[in-house]
Amino acid sequence: MADMDPVTVIIESPKGSGHKYDYEPKLDKFKLNKILPAGMVFPFDFGFIPGTKGGDGDPLDVLVVSEITGFPGCVVDCRIVGAIKVEQTERDGSTMRNDRFFGVPVVSHLFAQVNEIADLPAAIMEEIEAFFGNYNKLAGKEFKVIGHATAKDAVEMINK
Template sequence: MQTIEVVIESPRATQAKYKYDPKQKIFILKRLLPLGMVFPYDFGFIPGTLGEDGDPLDALVLSEFASFTGAHLTCRIIGALKAVQGKEGKKAIRNDRYFCVPAGSITYSTIDTIDQLGKEHHKQIEEFFINYNKVDGKVFSCLGTVDAEKAFKMIRKGKE
């Protein structure tokens, strides 16, 4: 079982998108999502990594509870959603989403792969990211998923 640390920026069920500012070492409100739109799960980043967008790798933490901005959670990787995103008419860059489960989760303790979430659940998460980016004037395209082992290798590459 591969574990990583995830720092939560925007907790489950919040309308607020926070972003960590490493220079000031604080979380800053980046924007609010439209009425009725909230994060389906805790959303944050994997510290010590860097993606093509210049930010740490993004992580979605599937859990039965909402944590809080700034929480550090030890999580099991269950896979990743490979994706590209960018402004309309400009070159899109990779910006994958890593799916994980907190080590202490009870409800999700038997989930080891993204496939176990079911196609409809998985589709709803994809649609969230598509619409979340659309609100920000970006296009988000899903390229498929990878299993936990491949996702962990991708994270290691993001640490190099």
């Protein structure tokens, strides 16, 4: 597989954070959106790909799988290694796609050999999917994984 161009990701909520931050374009600032329940934290840095739009109308979501912890506003060049395809049911009963993409920083040492989400240990994927399931359940939403995308498919999804 040929190397794909890195994708720029902007971190909103850092790994280990019990707070969800959102970038507010009108303010050009990061705003505290919610506080997670005690003990619940983001498993990896969570951010977005600027200039994209997902099924929820927001930029595409990216989980940055890395040995580092960024900060809100940190810009990271990542290799996209796949995605989990998600159907999200909102509180009002409407359902939409809200996929989560997975990126590995170009500069990562620990995850340098991860080129596909299938390269990640199954336990990490289970924890990530459980985190998003619980996170959405707390918000009154249903989070249903309907499949996984390879790195190549994920890049095509981003480019649409």
